[in-house]
Amino acid sequence: MRVLGIESSCDETAAAVVTEQGEVLSDVVRSQVALHAPFGGVVPELASRDHMRAVLPVVQEALSRAAVSLHEIDGIAVTNRPGLMGALLVGVQVAKGLAFGADKPIVGVDHLVGHLLAAFLRGSDAPEVPSFPFIALVVSGGHTSIYRVDAPFAEGIRELGGTRDDAAGEAFDKVAKLLGLGYPGGPIVDRLAASGNPAAVDVPRPMPGAQSLEMSFSGIKTFVASHVARVGPPKQDGALADLCASFQSAVVDTLVRKTVAAARRERIGTIVVGGGVAANRGLRAALQRACAAREMHLVVPAPSRCTDNGAMIAYAGALRLARGDRDGFDLGVSTTSSLPRTTRRGGGKR
Numbered sequence: 001m002r003v004l005g006i007e008s009s010c011d012e013t014a015a016a017v018v019t020e021q022g023e024v025l026s027d028v029v030r031s032q033v034a035l036h037a038p039f040g041g042v043v044p045e046l047a048s049r050d051h052m053r054a055v056l057p058v059v060q061e062a063l064s065r066a067a068v069s070l071h072e073i074d075g076i077a078v079t080n081r082p083g084l085m086g087a088l089l090v091g092v093q094v095a096k097g098l099a100f101g102a103d104k105p106i107v108g109v110d111h112l113v114g115h116l117l118a119a120f121l122r123g124s125d126a127p128e129v130p131s132f133p134f135i136a137l138v139v140s141g142g143h144t145s146i147y148r149v150d151a152p153f154a155e156g157i158r159e160l161g162g163t164r165d166d167a168a169g170e171a172f173d174k175v176a177k178l179l180g181l182g183y184p185g186g187p188i189v190d191r192l193a194a195s196g197n198p199a200a201v202d203v204p205r206p207m208p209g210a211q212s213l214e215m216s217f218s219g220i221k222t223f224v225a226s227h228v229a230r231v232g233p234p235k236q237d238g239a240l241a242d243l244c245a246s247f248q249s250a251v252v253d254t255l256v257r258k259t260v261a262a263a264r265r266e267r268i269g270t271i272v273v274g275g276g277v278a279a280n281r282g283l284r285a286a287l288q289r290a291c292a293a294r295e296m297h298l299v300v301p302a303p304s305r306c307t308d309n310g311a312m313i314a315y316a317g318a319l320r321l322a323r324g325d326r327d328g329f330d331l332g333v334s335t336t337s338s339l340p341r342t343t344r345r346g347g348g349k350r
């Protein structure tokens, strides 16, 4: 089965052709980063308009790189939640038009399920695929949660804990912004942190309670803001690298500690990571160390599979199509995920 996947939930217009075995026949990602960079964040209306310009050429390129015509594919998968309403609508309406015109089945895919299953995509640089059940950390600009995954469908995925406030990627982006580093901040902080001393600034670790799988990242961001207000912005490159490394290690420590605690609690030996922040070198190295020390098995997709892409959506959709799922032309969009949240924003027991 060859499935066309379309992704337009945020600031990447992406399309891919993938088989139900996870073989990636094509994977085209067109980023809007340059468009939003002057504003220091994604501007929803600009995102929708740019998706409209880009989506058909991106789909055409995905089909041509896979050397298939629209008529030769077996179905269409499209991200229909969660994300920016206007941005999602562009992908979903195009998917419906193509499905109607070529008489192909269509399924909606939850973007988070896509990130959770990116580890199953095959390619030259792909590690071995995980086996069920596994613990998954999805850590991106909009989401930070830990899941127990028993099956590759929304009903087989349960949130064990998540952030109560900012997503980890959001904290990276906001810290980079307040340090005047540009957008998106994650990759820039990652690069700077590589040459810094993570112990230079004593950034507090939020919600250290061993029992809780809930996380919080807005306090770390506020700590960095008040540190800069108190001592002034870093004047030398070394001080900037140290501050980035100290901030990053506080985020990474929290993510690793909570993910390992979840695996222990559920007595599961396999950990999978996904989402844009999973491209972070500090996080990848810390997870490798933590898993090796506990004889846990870690599966981390290639960085290009961690950030938003169409291949993960095509694959998640292929599994739905293969078991007979179909959505109608009344398929709607939503700003929220279909995966039930157990973590509420704000207070609670630590």
Ligand code: KG4
Pocket: 010, 139, 140, 141, 142, 143, 168, 169, 170, 172, 173, 184, 185, 186, 187, 190, 275, 276, 277, 278, 279, 280, 281, 306, 307, 308
């Ligand atoms: O999954 P993604 O591409 O889009 C969302 O669904 O949000 O994630 C984007 C987020 C941004 O916050 C970006 O700064 C962060 O992932 N990110 C990183 C790195 N690469 C991307 N954060 C830390 N280190 C990186 N290398």
Ligand code: ZN
Pocket: 111, 115, 140, 141, 275, 276, 307, 308
């Ligand atoms: Zn994402």
